[in-house]
Amino acid sequence: MTATTSLLDRCRQAIATVDDPEYPGVSIVDLGLVESLDVRGATATVGLIPTFSGCPALDMIANDVHRAVSQVDEISTVEVKWLSAPVWSVDRLAEGTQQQLAVDFTVAVQIGTGPVLCPRCGTATSHLSMFGPSRCRSVHRCESCREPVEVMRS
Amino acid sequence: MRTWGSMEEFEAFLDAGGIVEVGDDMPHEYRQAVFAFIEMHANSELMGGLTERDWIPRTPGLRHKMSVLAKTQDEIGHGHLLYMVAADMGIKTRTEMLEDLFAGKSRFHNVFHYQAVTWGDQVAIAFLVDAAALASQQAVFKNCSYGPYRRILKRIISEEGFHMRLGEDRMMRIAEGTEAQRKLFQDSLDRWFWPALQLFGPDSKPNDKLLRWHIKSERNEVLRDKWVQKFVPMLHSYGFTIPDPDLRFDETTRKWVLGEIDWEPLKRTLANGGPDSTRRISEARDNYERSGWVREALAQ
Numbered sequence: 302m303t304a305t306t307s308l309l310d311r312c313r314q315a316i317a318t319v320d321d322p323e324y325p326g327v328s329i330v331d332l333g334l335v336e337s338l339d340v341r342g343a344t345a346t347v348g349l350i351p352t353f354s355g356c357p358a359l360d361m362i363a364n365d366v367h368r369a370v371s372q373v374d375e376i377s378t379v380e381v382k383w384l385s386a387p388v389w390s391v392d393r394l395a396e397g398t399q400q401q402l403a404v405d406f407t408v409a410v411q412i413g414t415g416p417v418l419c420p421r422c423g424t425a426t427s428h429l430s431m432f433g434p435s436r437c438r439s440v441h442r443c444e445s446c447r448e449p450v451e452v453m454r455s
Numbered sequence: 456m457r458t459w460g461s462m463e464e465f466e467a468f469l470d471a472g473g474i475v476e477v478g479d480d481m482p483h484e485y486r487q488a489v490f491a492f493i494e495m496h497a498n499s500e501l502m503g504g505l506t507e508r509d510w511i512p513r514t515p516g517l518r519h520k521m522s523v524l525a526k527t528q529d530e531i532g533h534g535h536l537l538y539m540v541a542a543d544m545g546i547k548t549r550t551e552m553l554e555d556l557f558a559g560k561s562r563f564h565n566v567f568h569y570q571a572v573t574w575g576d577q578v579a580i581a582f583l584v585d586a587a588a589l590a591s592q593q594a595v596f597k598n599c600s601y602g603p604y605r606r607i608l609k610r611i612i613s614e615e616g617f618h619m620r621l622g623e624d625r626m627m628r629i630a631e632g633t634e635a636q637r638k639l640f641q642d643s644l645d646r647w648f649w650p651a652l653q654l655f656g657p658d659s660k661p662n663d664k665l666l667r668w669h670i671k672s673e674r675n676e677v678l679r680d681k682w683v684q685k686f687v688p689m690l691h692s693y694g695f696t697i698p699d700p701d702l703r704f705d706e707t708t709r710k711w712v713l714g715e716i717d718w719e720p721l722k723r724t725l726a727n728g729g730p731d732s733t734r735r736i737s738e739a740r741d742n743y744e745r746s747g748w749v750r751e752a753l754a755q
Contacts, residue, residue, distance in 0.1 A: 322617040357525035360518065361620060406613075407606045434532025434614060435525070442539070447477050448603065449539045451610065 308375055312338055312345050315369040322358045322365075323435070324408075327401060329362060333393025336384055343377040345370050348384045352437040359383055390455035402453065409441070411454035419443035419450055426450050456480055469669050474602045477543050488664050489601045490544045497537035498556050498563035499588075504530030505739055506567060510577055522621045523577075529614050533607075540603045557740035559727045564588070565720075566650050568729025575636075575643035578629050581622030583644075583651035583686060589615045590678050591655060598672035630693040637694070644690065645698040652713075653721040655679040680710075687711040 337348035403420035416425035424445035458480035459465040599605040701714025
């Protein structure tokens with residue numbers, strides 16, 4: 302790390318190393334879970350928002366963020382908070398994340414009310430059930446290649 | 456649709472790392488083997504999810520309750536996806552698979568044939584059984600020749616990895632608890648150590664088709680041994696005792712060696728004759744029948 306990188310940036314970089322526990326390789330920053338970062342003196346305060354409030358990974362993600370930011374030089378105190386507002390939506394996904402979820406996990410993203418395209422063949426999928434293995438995903442089926450597709454949605 | 460002239464050609468395709476897709480004209484024996492494997496996995500997710508669900512009202516504390524709720528959702532969701540993939544193979548419909556399961560005609564993992572009586576049992580399951588299930592799924596995923604299953608497994612594995620972290624968290628909490636809590640967990644360990652270990656199954660046969668067709672990529676005994684080498688020292692470090700009087704550390708190989716494994720309980724459970732098989736199956740059937748109106752309403 303060079304001396305020109307500010308403390309705030311180094312904290313930001315540390316948070317970006319934390320992956321979603323259910324999507325190894327996908328950063329919580331790219332999923333839009335990080336709402337705020339405030340550094341005062343040696344204290345960093347991180348504000349996170351969950352994809353849905355009953356998410357069981359909240360403690361785990363907060364602990365991972367705490368651990369990552371604590372390792373930043375010059376930081377001695379880290380506070381991680383889950384905020385109740387704003388509400389998470391798929392619009393918060395970083396550019397390229399939709400593509401990464403499609404390629405690495407065959408997971409599609411429901412943006413707006415348009416058709417959800419199959420991550421494998423690009424055909425429009427049909428909706429099958431509101432919930433899949435998580436409450437932030439529904440299950441679709443591709444009528445062309447028959448792939449069961451999990452769809453991340455707001 | 457791809458097709459192969461002979462089994463030799465098909466096996467050469469698999470050996471070269473070829474991936475079979477749902478529309479391919481795969482040999483019948485391969486289709487049957489992959490189907491049976493996925494059907495058992497789907498059944499296990501469903502039966503596991505129902506076990507987990509039983510614990511939602513009984514789980515101590517909101518934090519653990521949230522994790523049990525999420526695990527239930529995960530397992531049922533995995534079952535849902537796996538039944539889709541299995542049904543697509545054209546051997547049995549989803550309804551036929553469920554009816555066979557409830558009639559006691561098909562298989563699900565041995566660990567779901569036992570009753571989880573205490574919270575300690577739930578901790579032992581989350582810590583030991585989930586790790587064993589994850590290790591075997593990872594070994595399938597690594598090189599699985601059936602594309603639709605391989606892609607579902609990728610997501611299942613990352614979620615099971617998350618369950619394992621929850622299991623470690625639960626185990627550490629109970630290990631650092633009172634003497635009564637530690638005793639509770641030791642009792643559960645005594646009950647669950649051997650069933651968890653037997654999840655890997657007996658030693659793979661030399662001509663195992665699942666290995667030959669790249670459905671599995673590792674032999675059962677290799678996976679089982681890795682699990683032993685990881686969990687025996689970990690449980691010792693927390694001061695727990697492994698329920699095996701013949702357990703020893705081999706100074707030459709630097710490995711833990713278990714006494715002889717009695718495979719009879721595994722054979723009994725897989726034939727649906729385990730200690731809790733009858734109740735489990737009949738509860739799953741009742742549950743399915745009671746929720747029939749939901750399926751009907753959704754189909755309207």
